[in-house]
Amino acid sequence: MRLFSLKDIAKKTGVSITAVSNVLNRRPIRIGDEKRRLIVKTARDFNYRPNLIARSLKRKKAGAIGVVVPDMTTLHYPELIRLLEVKLFAHGYQTLICNSQDNALCEKEHLETLRSRFIDGLVIAPAENGINAPLLRRISESGTLVLCVDIYLPREKFHYVTTDGRTSARQGAAWLAGKGVSRVFYLGERQRHQALDDRLAGVKDAVSMSQKDIILCAPERGEIHERCRTALRDPLSGAGFFLESNRLLPGLLDAARELRIAIPVNLPIIGFDSPVLVINGAEDFASWRILTAPVPVIRQNVAAMAEETAKYLTVKLAKPTARFASVRLPAEIIFQESKT
Amino acid sequence: MRLFSLKDIAKKTGVSITAVSNVLNRRPIRIGDEKRRLIVKTARDFNYRPNLIARSLKRKKAGAIGVVVPDMTTLHYPELIRLLEVKLFAHGYQTLICNSQDNALCEKEHLETLRSRFIDGLVIAPAENGINAPLLRRISESGTLVLCVDIYLPREKFHYVTTDGRTSARQGAAWLAGKGVSRVFYLGERQRHQALDDRLAGVKDAVSMSQKDIILCAPERGEIHERCRTALRDPLSGAGFFLESNRLLPGLLDAARELRIAIPVNLPIIGFDSPVLVINGAEDFASWRILTAPVPVIRQNVAAMAEETAKYLTVKLAKPTARFASVRLPAEIIFQESKT
């Protein structure tokens, strides 16, 4: 079944297709009030919706924004995407969300597909530290707005919206030092990118670290458990942990539980992102109980991130000459002391 | 900048556009091996990608699936969407994910937009108990495959993939009874739909309930806290809670903590979906501590849900005559006894 088209309305009202198009698109074209009203009325009566595909083909713009993230279920991405989707839809843009699974090939496929759909803008948290940067450059040069979010590529000219990880990490590490921690372990992701390196740099700014206290793992609980166990077996006077992301926390808790080290009382910790404890069995539960008091959290401002991203896109798409600087948003440190 | 088009290739190779189209689309058309190779080679050399917009306009199919859910950040939706996206992309479909915010108007807007983009299929967890069913019917009649997921509309003819909530709820409630619970409180969502009513029905199948022990709240922590406090103030010999969804758990824990009722030792509970405890402050932490042992969880099989959904779409799109029955997937009850 066909949707109602401009032609149908033109036929019904006895005016030209052009006239209908002009009226319905509110173009500043003079036309008789009589006709205008008739056109608007018929369009409404028949619930006319422009065929966005035909329009895109002609305009070479789809009214859509592509969003490519490594994983839409972890960290702050779900929330970021949700906020973005709502804001962009309010501005008349559809959002095409893609999972790159932190895999450059997969990301490339998605980018090519998005491109051949004429997206107007692309928001990306690049996979594998920007291997696809050349492709991104081509996309950008072909007229699509490219904006990095969360993960940015320092050697590329793309604008970005991210968190000022270095400053917050410095503050977080300083807090650990203030708690009497003399040996800071840094627990981070094996797969690196600039935004993560910023955090590590921030910690190094605040406290002196030996290379072997930097533990980089795949975000896989078993591996983290093992690496942390090894680290914690040493006599640990004055030890503390800085977590690059609290999504690594479960593994650390597993290790602490095994070694019967209560956190944070016997091992102060601090990390990025709110700890999310999913109870999927008695094992989980036992590990969570090793956390005996609330720990401070470095929380990124996801709402502001979405806000800035949406603003950049909508403003710049409406007025390509608008100037923008990249944004590094401050994170907030929640020093949540127990009040029990 | 324009992308490479069929015409460009035709010009470069000196054959007709049709020939190029046929070769590149692997249509069973006889053509000289010489030419075929040349075409394929030039296409690859210039990194040709078909203009999907033009193709959609012609075919009236976009190679895209719309997915509309009430909220893509809560419950099992993020995981479901992720799995779907990966599977569908592997089959050559792009996924358009939309948030209806459980708001019929917003949902309607999204549906209209999706429709005017010629999606091939629509996966929807309908908002507000299916107010937009007539629109869905129109979409279905206009040739777009419509499939309900998670939330289904019993009075409509759309196929669906959901969880057999009634059976699992019955088993869960029976477990409570087995634990010596003689008075089951049912904590559920105020906004109803069939899949939720199924759970309530299941509980009623297993235990007799008085109407006033059914507590229906907005999924808002403060309100839940208050309602649960009221319920728990009565002398509560033999009380237990059935949670329609463990996303309501935080409010219950707040109330239990206030009244110093340890869960589950003094108040057995069971509920749908894995409990997710986000620590966003000392208050949260204190409330989570009132949970002193693991509790059983009724876990929906999200992977199977995504699997069935993707299968339905891909098979039925490839072969519209294929017959399918709606699916009610069994949930799994995780009786996670503590081993500490």
Place this chain on the structure above:
DNA sequence: CTGAAAGCGCTAACAA
């Protein structure tokens, strides 16, 4: 002011 007409890149029916 108004409308006819060209064409976006692709597909498919039809000629040659």
Place this chain on the structure above:
DNA sequence: TTGTTAGCGCTTTCAG
């Protein structure tokens, strides 16, 4: 076997 051609529904230019 191959190529020509007529659109898909919309926008936009250019005559009337």
